[in-house]
Amino acid sequence: MKSIVFYGAFDRYNYGDNLMPILLSEFISQYRPELKDSFNFQYASISESDLTKYRCLKSESISSLTKNLESGSSVIVVGGEVLCGRNSGLFLHMQSNAKVNYILTKIKRYTGVFFRIVSDRLYSAPWEFPYIVPKPAFRNRVKVIFNTVGGSLYGLSNSARRDVTHRLNSADYVSVRDTRTQNELSEIKEVKLVPDSAFIMSELISDEYISKNIQNKKLKEYCSSNDYFVFQAAPNKVGCDYEQLVKSLKDISEKTRLKICLVPIGYASGHDDYQLLEKLNNDTRIDTTLFYELNIWEIMSSIKNSKLFIGTSLHGVITAMSYCVPHFGVNKKVGKLDSFLKDWSITPFNECYDLKNLPEICKDYSSNTSELRKQRDKLVSLVIQGNHQICDAIYENNV
Numbered sequence: 001m002k003s004i005v006f007y008g009a010f011d012r013y014n015y016g017d018n019l020m021p022i023l024l025s026e027f028i029s030q031y032r033p034e035l036k037d038s039f040n041f042q043y044a045s046i047s048e049s050d051l052t053k054y055r056c057l058k059s060e061s062i063s064s065l066t067k068n069l070e071s072g073s074s075v076i077v078v079g080g081e082v083l084c085g086r087n088s089g090l091f092l093h094m095q096s097n098a099k100v101n102y103i104l105t106k107i108k109r110y111t112g113v114f115f116r117i118v119s120d121r122l123y124s125a126p127w128e129f130p131y132i133v134p135k136p137a138f139r140n141r142v143k144v145i146f147n148t149v150g151g152s153l154y155g156l157s158n159s160a161r162r163d164v165t166h167r168l169n170s171a172d173y174v175s176v177r178d179t180r181t182q183n184e185l186s187e188i189k190e191v192k193l194v195p196d197s198a199f200i201m202s203e204l205i206s207d208e209y210i211s212k213n214i215q216n217k218k219l220k221e222y223c224s225s226n227d228y229f230v231f232q233a234a235p236n237k238v239g240c241d242y243e244q245l246v247k248s249l250k251d252i253s254e255k256t257r258l259k260i261c262l263v264p265i266g267y268a269s270g271h272d273d274y275q276l277l278e279k280l281n282n283d284t285r286i287d288t289t290l291f292y293e294l295n296i297w298e299i300m301s302s303i304k305n306s307k308l309f310i311g312t313s314l315h316g317v318i319t320a321m322s323y324c325v326p327h328f329g330v331n332k333k334v335g336k337l338d339s340f341l342k343d344w345s346i347t348p349f350n351e352c353y354d355l356k357n358l359p360e361i362c363k364d365y366s367s368n369t370s371e372l373r374k375q376r377d378k379l380v381s382l383v384i385q386g387n388h389q390i391c392d393a394i395y396e397n398n399v
Helices: 015-031 034-038 087-092 098-111 113-122 158-169 179-185 197-204 207-212 217-223 242-256 273-281 296-304 314-322 335-344 355-362 365-395
Strands: 003-007 040-045 073-077 080-083 142-151 173-176 228-232 259-262 288-290 308-311 327-330
Touching: 003 015, 015 034, 015 040, 015 080, 015 197, 015 296, 015 314, 015 365, 034 365, 073 365, 142 179, 142 365, 173 179, 173 365, 179 335, 197 314, 197 365, 207 296, 217 296, 228 242, 228 273, 242 259, 242 273, 242 355, 259 273, 273 288, 296 314, 308 314, 308 355, 314 327, 314 335, 314 365, 327 335, 327 355
Parallel strands: 003 040, 003 073, 073 142, 080 142, 142 173, 228 259, 228 308, 259 288, 308 327
Antiparallel strands: none
């Protein structure tokens, strides 16, 4: 039987990466069930993985599928910042902790080609730029679809650029999630501009389902209070020194009269949210509550039930937007977040801010509720339209 292969970076635990294939397959189940009659659903990443303890999906190795996918199958690159990640760079995100990641990053910097050879043996797709899928890598005829992807072609050699250009031009459908990526690809291929497909979560996932998957009783009780804001940040993205961070969070809490809830969203090595948030939680100068080792539905619930989200995570912001929660991105240098907010959010949430400026901006956080709802409904409609186009591309000349 032909397959729809959902392919992405979900062999490591990162909230957004792991959420996207669940939501896209759930959309097909609810809106296009005829595809389930004609196709198997399979989930693949660079390596085989089992993250079901976080309520994520098991994944197969993409290498294992190149020879046995039936002709007429489709491979969907489900989204994320995948253009143009290299095998060796993605290998760094698979490490057990921040120290190992740091050491390997240094080794990569000084050994170059040698590091790439070693990392390709330990962790790689059968081709460079693993999430830009080349059709000839598969024995049988397959369709290749890119769903609301982000990233850049900057820095590629001429030969690599030609290779990537050929792969994208041969794709059956390409959508991107922001104008930054659209502009990057404009000389290569006409692409659809669609909000990140995870935005549809509030439309697809019931409150009952989320509640059923919350195992952390303390979190469940905390979320029921609705008198807190969620803060999340990766240490290398927060954009200010630690003292300024403490001062800003205290000031925000005082001005909004909300408790501070610390929720790591980036768990993969190189993101390391927990490293910074644990330090904050242990600091006696600031009153916080830290929740860690949460599954994807617990992370979603913590943001969904908050009064305000502040952070560096794109999918943290997207979750807030989908549930009409006021949201402030931190640090304009986080390009994918700042670009997404400029394209899809509303004033004053449509840009990233320095943390030192947020206390004053946040004090009127709740004044835009009706506008947030209107924008949410508009973006959900665009994602539904984009997802139908993907389903049509799979179905065309195929069933």
